[in-house]
Amino acid sequence: MRIIDNVLELQQELGACAAEKIGFVPTMGALHNGHLTLVRQAREQCDRVVVSIFVNPTQFNDPKDLECYPRQVSADCALLEGVGVDFVFVPSVEQIYPERDSRIFELGGVDAGMEGASRPGHFNGVAQVVSRLFDIVKPTVAYFGEKDFQQVAVIKAMVAQLSIDVKIVVVPIVREEDGLALSSRNVLLTAECRAAAPKIYQALRSAQKRVPQFSPLGLKAIITDMVEADGILKVIYFEAVDAATMQSVDSWSESDNIQGCIAVQAGAVRLIDNIKLK
Ligand code: AMP
Numbered sequence: 001m002r003i004i005d006n007v008l009e010l011q012q013e014l015g016a017c018a019a020e021k022i023g024f025v026p027t028m029g030a031l032h033n034g035h036l037t038l039v040r041q042a043r044e045q046c047d048r049v050v051v052s053i054f055v056n057p058t059q060f061n062d063p064k065d066l067e068c069y070p071r072q073v074s075a076d077c078a079l080l081e082g083v084g085v086d087f088v089f090v091p092s093v094e095q096i097y098p099e100r101d102s103r104i105f106e107l108g109g110v111d112a113g114m115e116g117a118s119r120p121g122h123f124n125g126v127a128q129v130v131s132r133l134f135d136i137v138k139p140t141v142a143y144f145g146e147k148d149f150q151q152v153a154v155i156k157a158m159v160a161q162l163s164i165d166v167k168i169v170v171v172p173i174v175r176e177e178d179g180l181a182l183s184s185r186n187v188l189l190t191a192e193c194r195a196a197a198p199k200i201y202q203a204l205r206s207a208q209k210r211v212p213q214f215s216p217l218g219l220k221a222i223i224t225d226m227v228e229a230d231g232i233l234k235v236i237y238f239e240a241v242d243a244a245t246m247q248s249v250d251s252w253s254e255s256d257n258i259q260g261c262i263a264v265q266a267g268a269v270r271l272i273d274n275i276k277l278k
Pocket of ligand 1: 038143
């Protein structure tokens, strides 16, 4: 496994594998089994596997969140070595953005609600960094987690907008035994918030069982009551959305594929999760 921090060096290495199937997993590091599941899939399906570790400043709307984001590159590299990665790309901010990236992406509205509404500029930053990384790595296939459900729609919209020749593979959410979706941010949870956090998935599961008896709005009330019951967690939003357009629906007949997406404040930590409702 080679660890590379320089764009030109990575491109040289990858140029030598141009005829091969290159699988790419972009991450922000602090790796866990969710990330590793994406990497294992890439390893099974591709000739070469590239993983990037880059905490992208342009997607953080909250400077404190950027500052506190966990960083542990040596431990990450040890994990990646264990799953057979060929190249770990660990660039500096200057390598990714030699000059300020002022591109504004038109993402067809998939970026407007939910995370887009509560984190202004976040998805534009995601589109900036992923397009830049795709340009550097030129992957055949790129792997993304369903945990960031809206992000996948943003990536697909960005790929379509820029006509990038890459296959996007979406990997199901990996969870702790108690149901909490794995996230790099989980290590930042206080013991009290960590103990309460499984409520999020419990509420999503119970909402799933109440379709179609309850309307999307009815579900929102049920979920909010469940998640907030012990006064530790606070629901930032819950929305039932069309799984392709990310537009929220008022009734179950509005779409054949509906996902329930939630964001929760757990102390200083923001957690997201989602579940298929239809
Ligand atoms: P991040 O490092 O948080 O930017 O995540 C990098 C990739 O891993 C993204 O495509 C995430 O959606 C994915 N990912 C993060 N957590 C999970 C999880 N619990 N299950 C599956 N994929 C995940």
